[in-house]
Amino acid sequence: MRFVFNFRSWKRQEVGRSVKSTILAGLDCWQLFEAYVKTKKPADGTVARWNAVFSQMQRDFAGTGASGITEDAARLWVAGFGLISEKRSAKTVREVWLAASRSVFSWAARHKHIVKNSFADVKVDVPRRARSRETKAFKSEEVRLILRASMAYKLPRTAR
Numbered sequence: 001m002r003f004v005f006n007f008r009s010w011k012r013q014e015v016g017r018s019v020k021s022t023i024l025a026g027l028d029c030w031q032l033f034e035a036y037v038k039t040k041k042p043a044d045g046t047v048a049r050w051n052a053v054f055s056q057m058q059r060d061f062a063g064t065g066a067s068g069i070t071e072d073a074a075r076l077w078v079a080g081f082g083l084i085s086e087k088r089s090a091k092t093v094r095e096v097w098l099a100a101s102r103s104v105f106s107w108a109a110r111h112k113h114i115v116k117n118s119f120a121d122v123k124v125d126v127p128r129r130a131r132s133r134e135t136k137a138f139k140s141e142e143v144r145l146i147l148r149a150s151m152a153y154k155l156p157r158t159a160r
Contacts, residue, residue: 027113030058032066035113036104050100056083057101066105067114074101074118084124094124 027035033054037047060081061069069077077083083093101119109117138146 026065026067027108028058028064029054029061029066029069032108032113033104036107039111040107049096050104053097053100054104066108069118071116071118071121074122078122078124090124090126094126098122098124 033050036042042050057077060077061073064073078093078098083097084090088097098119102117102122105114105117105119108114
């Protein structure tokens with residue numbers, strides 16, 4: 001029989017070996033996300049989109065509870081675990097993955113589920129898109145093509 005100090009209720013609890021690290025650290029990432037969804041009731045599309053974020057986070061931080069994720073671990077997760085890849089751009093990681101993490105962890109910190117929002121100061125650099133044109137203006141041959149097509153257009157005859 002093992003006993004672990006439960007920081008949430010301030011008393012000792014009997015735990016099995018497999019859940020010891022989770023109880024020591026409080027809620028895990030997935031439980032935190034579920035609590036956020038239950039309390040805040042975000043749109044169904046948001047929940048579906050963020051589901052991938054927190055299921056991946058749960059896999060990557062399997063032995064660590066949400067309060068056990070440090071800022072350095074959060075930075076490493078965003079930059080070093082291959083979140084940015086050919087399938088997932090830096091912009092997607094910044095606007096979906098990091099935004100979801102910040103929102104849920106910020107909510108959790110406000111409601112004392114965790115001590116600190118580890119994702120608050122994590123940044124993702126998004127490279128500028130390469131321009132294929134020097135300006136957004138039409139080229140002269142494009143202008144001629146558009147004007148020629150507009151002059152050739154005739155209103156269709158309709159039955160009255």
